[in-house]
Each structure stands twice: as structure tokens, then as C-alpha cells.
Amino acid sequence: MSVTSPSAKRTKTAKDVSYSLVYWPGVPGRGEHVRLVLEEAGASYTDTAAAENGVDEVLKHTADTNTGDASNPPPFAPPILIHGDLLIAQVPNILQYLGVRHGLAPKPGDENDGVYHVNQLALTALDGLSNEVHDTHHPIAMGLTYEDQKEESKKRAKDYVEIRLPKFLGYFERVLKGEASGEGPWLYGGSLTYADLVLFQCIDGVKFAFPKALTKLQDSNKYNGVFKLYDAVKERPNIKEYLKSERRQKYADGIYRHYPELDSE
Numbered sequence: 001m002s003v004t005s006p007s008a009k010r011t012k013t014a015k016d017v018s019y020s021l022v023y024w025p026g027v028p029g030r031g032e033h034v035r036l037v038l039e040e041a042g043a044s045y046t047d048t049a050a051a052e053n054g055v056d057e058v059l060k061h062t063a064d065t066n067t068g069d070a071s072n073p074p075p076f077a078p079p080i081l082i083h084g085d086l087l088i089a090q091v092p093n094i095l096q097y098l099g100v101r102h103g104l105a106p107k108p109g110d111e112n113d114g115v116y117h118v119n120q121l122a123l124t125a126l127d128g129l130s131n132e133v134h135d136t137h138h139p140i141a142m143g144l145t146y147e148d149q150k151e152e153s154k155k156r157a158k159d160y161v162e163i164r165l166p167k168f169l170g171y172f173e174r175v176l177k178g179e180a181s182g183e184g185p186w187l188y189g190g191s192l193t194y195a196d197l198v199l200f201q202c203i204d205g206v207k208f209a210f211p212k213a214l215t216k217l218q219d220s221n222k223y224n225g226v227f228k229l230y231d232a233v234k235e236r237p238n239i240k241e242y243l244k245s246e247r248r249q250k251y252a253d254g255i256y257r258h259y260p261e262l263d264s265e
Contacts, residue, residue, distance in 0.1 A: 019045035019098075022061055022080035025054040027254030028205070030091050030130070031079040036197040037095055039242040041102035049249060061087075092123055099194040106189065114189055121175065121187050121195035128168035129202030133209055134255045136160050136262060146259070157262035161213040165206065169223045172199060176225035185225070185232040192236070199226070200233035205256035212263045 019038060023031030031049065038045045048054035058078050060066070068074040068087075075089035081097070088094055096119055099105030106114030139156040140149045175187055182190025187199065203226065207214050218227055233239055242248055251258075 017084045019043055020082040021045055021047045021049075022057055022082065023047070023049050023054075023078045024058055025049040025051075026249065027252050028201075028249040028256075029079075029254045032201050032249065033091050033126075033194075033198050034079050034081060034094050034098070035247070036201055036239065036242075037098045037102070037104060037194050039247075040192070040197060040236065040238050041098070041104065042238055043098075043102065047247070050247065091126065092119060095119075095122060095194045095198070104192065104194045104197070106193075112189075117180065118188055118193045118195045121172075121193075122198045124168070124171065125195065125199045125202045128164060128171075129199070129206055130255055132160060132164055133202075133206060136209075137257050137259060146257075150261075153259070153262060157210075157259075158264065161210055161264055165210070165213065166217060166222075169217060169226055172226050172229075173223045176229065185229045187229070192233075196229060196233055197239075200230055200239075203227075203230045205251070208251045209256045209258050210263045211258070 021031060021034055021038070023029060023034075025048065028035075031047075035047065048057040051057065058080075061075055061080055062077055066074040071085060072087040075087065077089065079091060079094060080087060080089045081094045083097075088097060096105060096115065099118065100107055100115065105118045106112070108115050136157040137146050137153050138144070138149065139152045146153060172187070175181060176185070180189070181187060184190055186192055187195050203214075217223060234243065
């Protein structure tokens, strides 16, 4: 009995097919990294965050009863990207797929295997400037409210703004000073990649969550390259237009939350 592999059964996705982003409405969250890549690329896409039944779409894909199809396993959580008959999840996975397709990452197999370096940089930003930020207001359990773990949050946030945040900013400053960064304000290869967009969004979120702490670090002039990159991304024409539009979700009760008692100068 012969078995046809999922890749053999899948029809090749045409490049002119619009993307569909499935993510929760009401917060930028992890879906914002995907939006920034799509916006920078000028790609056509739909977004459940702007749909009337957006929550229902997310729940449909993440339901315990969803077992996927012949080609696509079920996603665990959003963001989810649908492109033709391809359905993928996990932020770094989606970003790599889009980055290669839209010139925001080197193609696999290039001389320096740069696609893996860009992925490394994006993963590091997501680890230290997104995941760890979330843990400052939920250090014990996801199922508890912030108020239920407020005292622990104060301790976690103090450690983050005094030790972890400078450590990650310092790392990216070193990257920007390195030879592999190339010319200009970008992290890798002398041109904009999706890793730069990830770092921008992470810095923007930290700026909302810890405005006093981040201002102090910026004023130290130890991380000028990082903030130069942030400003350069913000001024790119497609990004600049997007940030002013209603498509940009406002910060609320997501990854980046501002609690004044957690922010220290």
C-alpha cells in the first residue's frame, strides 16, 4: 500500500494568494510581529482582530476537537497564518516563512546560512523582551490575576528592569557593533530583516510597560544603536503609515501591561 506524503498532496501555494492572520482582537500580542512583517512587505492579508467574529475564528482553530487535516496538524495557539492550503503557527515559524518569501530574511542555503542567524536574533528578542516581560506581571501562574501575585510581580519586575533588560539591550548593542551587522542600523547583513521588526516591537512594548526604566536606559547612551534601529523602523514608510492606522492594536491586558508600581527609574 503506497502512502502519499503531506507535502506531495499539498498544492503549491500561488504567490498572489492573500494571507489570513488569526489572532485575538483587542491587544497587539504576539500577532503584532506578524502584522509588522506583512505591513512592511506590503502584502495583502486579512486579520481576525478586525473581524466581527474574530474570537470565534481563534476558538475554532484551537478547539480540543480540532485534529487538523491531511496536510496541517492543529495549531496549539494563535497567532496562526493561513496561506492557500498551508496553515502554520508559532511566531518564529511564521516570521521565517514570511521573511524568506518577502525579502526580509536570507533564503535557505545562501552562502552564510543567514536565515538561521536572523532566526536566532528574533528568538533572542522574543525570549528576553517579550516572554520575560510577560512574566513580570504573571510570575507564578497564568491562571491567577495580577492582583493575586502582585508582591511577587514587584520582585520579578525589579530584577527584570535592573538586570535582565539591560543585559538584553546590551546584547543587541553588541550585535549592532559586530561585523555581521553590516552597514546601516540593522542587525544582520546590512539590510532590514524581520529580526529588526521583532526588536522594534519588543522595544515599543517595553516602552509602554516600563517607560521610566526604559527612558533611564536610553539616557545612559549605552544602547544608542538599539534606539537608532527603533527609530529607523518607525520611520519606514509602510510602518509609519501602519502605526497611525486603526489596524494597529492598542496595548491593553496583553503581554505588555503598564503597572506604575512595577516601573522604576
